[in-house]
Amino acid sequence: xxxxxxxxxxxxxxxxxxxxxxxxxxxxxxxxxxxxxxxxxxxxxxxxxxxxxxxxxxxxxxxxxxxxxxxxxxxxxxxxxxxxxxxxxxxxxxxxxxxxxxxx
Amino acid sequence: xxxxxxxxxxxxxxxxxxxxxxxxxxxxxxxxxxxxxxxxxxxxxxxxxxxxxxxxxxxxxxxxxxxxxxxxxxxxxxxxxxxxxxxxxxxxxxxxxxxxxxxxxxxxxxxxxxxxxxxxxxxxxxxxxxxxxxxxxxxxxxxxxxxxxxxxxxxxxxxxxxxxxxxxxxxxxxxxxxxxxxxxxxxxxxxxxxxxxxxxxxxxxxxxxxxxxxxxxxxxxxxxxxxxxxxxxxxxxxxxxxxxxxxxxxxxxxxxxxxxxxx
Numbered sequence: 527x528x529x530x531x532x533x534x535x536x537x538x539x540x541x542x543x544x545x546x547x548x549x550x551x552x553x554x555x556x557x558x559x560x561x562x563x564x565x566x567x568x569x570x571x572x573x574x575x576x577x578x579x580x581x582x583x584x585x586x587x588x589x590x591x592x593x594x595x596x597x598x599x600x601x602x603x604x605x606x607x608x609x610x611x612x613x614x615x616x617x618x619x620x621x622x623x624x625x626x627x628x629x630x
Numbered sequence: 631x632x633x634x635x636x637x638x639x640x641x642x643x644x645x646x647x648x649x650x651x652x653x654x655x656x657x658x659x660x661x662x663x664x665x666x667x668x669x670x671x672x673x674x675x676x677x678x679x680x681x682x683x684x685x686x687x688x689x690x691x692x693x694x695x696x697x698x699x700x701x702x703x704x705x706x707x708x709x710x711x712x713x714x715x716x717x718x719x720x721x722x723x724x725x726x727x728x729x730x731x732x733x734x735x736x737x738x739x740x741x742x743x744x745x746x747x748x749x750x751x752x753x754x755x756x757x758x759x760x761x762x763x764x765x766x767x768x769x770x771x772x773x774x775x776x777x778x779x780x781x782x783x784x785x786x787x788x789x790x791x792x793x794x795x796x797x798x799x800x801x802x803x804x805x806x807x808x809x810x811x812x813x814x815x816x817x818x819x820x821x822x823x824x825x826x827x828x829x830x831x832x833x834x835x836x837x838x839x840x841x842x843x844x845x846x847x848x849x850x851x852x853x854x855x856x857x858x859x860x861x862x863x864x865x866x867x868x869x870x871x872x873x874x875x876x877x878x879x880x881x882x883x884x885x886x887x888x889x890x891x892x893x
Contacts (some may be wrong), residue, residue: 527722528645535642538635541796550657550718551701551785561699561720598663606728630665630675 530565533573534628543568544628547587549576553604554619567630568593571573576623577603598626633733635676637667644669645722648750650695652721655730659715660706668694682715683689684706688756689720690886697723697791726791729784729808729816731777732798733760736822739767739861740795743869749793756781756803777807783808791819793872799823812844818872820852824891827851849875851891855882859892 536546546612549562557578564574566583575582581603588601604620634730644651661678670759676683685708694701699720705712712713728744730737732754741751745750745768752760754773755761761774773780788794794811798804799822808831811819819868828851835845853867854874867884874881884891 527643527720531645548718548720559699560701560718577659600657619744624655626663628635628638628653630635630663 527561527563527574530573532561533571534565534611535565537565537571538628543593545592546628547576547585547589547623547625547627548602550600550624552619552620553622556619558621564589566590566593577621578590584623585623588623590591592625592627596627596629598624616617632818635706636824637665641673641722648724650694650722650724652689652690652719653832655718655720657701657716657718666690677715677717679707683712684704684708686717686719689696690721693719693721694721694746724775726793727752727784727788727792728786729754729780729794731755731794731796731803732800732822733757733765733772734797736797736861736864737867738768738799738867741766743775743862743865744793747869750771752780752784755798761780776805778810781810781814785816788816791876792816793818793820794820795868797852800829801831801834804831805838807836808848809840812840812847818875819848820868820871821848821850822852825851825889835838839854849883849885851884853884855884855887857893 533545537557544565544567546566549558549560551560562576564573564576564585566586570590571588576585601623641653643649648797651669656662656664656677658768664677665675666677666683666686667674668687672688677686682704689702702719703713706714712840725748728749729752731738731754733753737753739751744751751769752771753766753769754775754777756776758774761772763772766772796804796817849871854871856867858864858867871883
């Protein structure tokens with residue numbers, strides 16, 4: 527969370543809507559532990575990361591949708607979810623993210 | 631204008647101030663997204679039920695003390711062994727402490743590597759000419775004092791995730807630094823020196839009343855057997871030993887091998 531605070535401060539000062547994604551759980555191998563966080567603003571700008579770069583693109587899409595709809599959600603990326611999501615971790619693990627608007 | 635974000639603001643300020651804080655968020659069950667912000671002195675927000683708040687706040691303090699982040703499950707009113715409500719607990723513990731005794735070249739390198747890993751670094755030496763902020767710009771604190779006097783002050787706060795590194799290789803500093811580190815709960819005590827210095831020091835420690843069990847707590851000679859030589863490489867071997875000790879991995883430590891350290 528620490529590494530994205532400066533960007534989020536700036537976005538909040540600019541009055542931009544922001545969504546925050548956190549790794550909440552991990553099955554098998556994964557690059558970032560629970561607590562790793564990434565913030566996305568309404569323009570699609572990104573701070574922080576939740577994986578080694580494998581799923582960040584898809585997280586931006588989800589986060590923009592969360593900003594639009596205001597709905598919080600848990601999202602899973604990994605090889606077992608190939609049918610639901612086109613992206614996964616190259617290391618073969620499954621990553622669970624909670625994505626929510628920064629309205630708290 | 632962005633919406634007001636009071637919980638985030640409090641969390642942000644605490645993270646920046648490095649004061650311990652944890653955030654609990656409901657991720658499944660009634661009121662997904664509701665939040666309870668917990669510090670050792672206060673709770674803010676609510677997960678929507680007073681009993682649930684009370685139980686979660688208690689658990690969060692335990693997770694925060696251990697520096698753990700993860701999901702815990704409860705009944706709607708905080709019941710154990712039920713799983714209607716899933717709560718994600720993010721801990722932001724204070725950074726671990728690295729206390730380095732001896733203001734030598736290795737100290738500057740260890741201070742730097744320790745900062746990189748997120749430690750709060752204190753350098754302590756009794757000699758004012760050497761223990762200066764100018765020589766150790768990355769240290770959070772440079773203390774001119776005797777090791778035992780510093781540890782009498784800060785020792786009670788040291789825990790399993792903290793580390794003491796004794797780099798003086800001078801018996802008149804080493805012995806009091808080690809004996810006073812041994813009465814704390816610090817997780818790592820590493821002591822620098824050649825094999826000969828180590829053997830000589832062990833005799834002095836036994837003379838000073840240090841027991842076998844206490845000797846076994848010491849990582850001496852300090853560091854993993856990486857074969858490096860420079861202060862920077864030595865610093866890496868020290869922090870690598872700390873990581874391996876925490877994770878319980880078996881890696882070649884100098885303490886557990888024989889023969890010259892530099893070969």
